[in-house]
Amino acid sequence: MYPYTICFIKRGHNLLLLNREKAPTKGLWNGVGGKFEPGESPLACVLRETFEETGIKLADAHYRGVVSWESDGISRGGMYVFVAELPEDYVYPTPLKISEGILDWKAIDWILSERNLGIGEMIPYYLPAILRGECLEHRCTFSNHKLTGYTAVSLSVEVLGS
Numbered sequence: 804m805y806p807y808t809i810c811f812i813k814r815g816h817n818l819l820l821l822n823r824e825k826a827p828t829k830g831l832w833n834g835v836g837g838k839f840e841p842g843e844s845p846l847a848c849v850l851r852e853t854f855e856e857t858g859i860k861l862a863d864a865h866y867r868g869v870v871s872w873e874s875d876g877i878s879r880g881g882m883y884v885f886v887a888e889l890p891e892d893y894v895y896p897t898p899l900k901i902s903e904g905i906l907d908w909k910a911i912d913w914i915l916s917e918r919n920l921g922i923g924e925m926i927p928y929y930l931p932a933i934l935r936g937e938c939l940e941h942r943c944t945f946s947n948h949k950l951t952g953y954t955a956v957s958l959s960v961e962v963l964g965s
C-alpha cells in the first residue's frame with residue numbers, strides 16, 4: 804500500500820492543477836491529492852482530498868495505476884493515480900487561491916510541452932499514458948533530488964488501487 808493519491812481533473816483540453824505552496828513539488832504545478840486517512844480506500848482518499856482542496860464533489864474517478872519513486876535503491880513512496888472528467892461546460896472559475904497554493908486550469912499541450920520546468924518532475928513521464936487510459940506502474944528513480952530513471956511496468960496485484 805502506498806501512502807498517497809493524486810487526481811487529474813480534466814475539463815475538455817485542460818487539467819485543474821495546483822501550484823503548490825509547500826513540498827513536495829513546491830512551486831510546481833501538480834495534480835490535487837494527498838495522504839490516506841486510516842481505513843480509506845484509494846478511491847475514498849482521492850475523492851475526499853479532491854473535495855477538500857477544490858470543493859468539487861466528484862461522483863467518481865478512474866483509477867490509472869501507480870507512480871512510485873526510489874533513491875539509493877530504497878523505495879521512498881508512491882501514489883495511486885486517478886483521472887476524473889468534468890463536462891466541458893462545468894463552471895469553475897480560476898485562478899483560485901487556497902491554503903495549499905493556487906488552482907488553475909492548464910492546457911494539456913502546455914503541461915506536456917518540452918522543457919516545461921513548471922510541472923512536477925515525474926509528470927512528463929507518466930501523464931501521457933494516464934491520459935491515454937493506460938493503467939500501469941510508473942517507477943521513477945531519483946539521485947540527488949534529480950529524476951535519473953524511469954520505467955513503466957504492468958501492475959502487480961499488490962498495487963491495484965480501486
Ligand SMILES: Nc1nc2c([nH]c(=O)n2[C@H]2C[C@H](O)[C@@H](COP(=O)(O)OP(=O)(O)OP(=O)(O)O)O2)c(=O)[nH]1
Pocket residue numbers: 807808809810826827828833834835836837838839872880882923
Ligand atoms: N511525498 C511525495 N508526494 C508526491 C511526490 N510527487 C507527487 O506528485 N506527490 C504527490 C502525492 C500527493 O498527491 C501530494 C502530496 O500530498 P501532501 O503532502 O500535500 O498530502 P496532504 O494534503 O495529506 O498533506 P498534509 O495536509 O497532511 O500536510 O503530492 C513526491 O515526490 N513525494
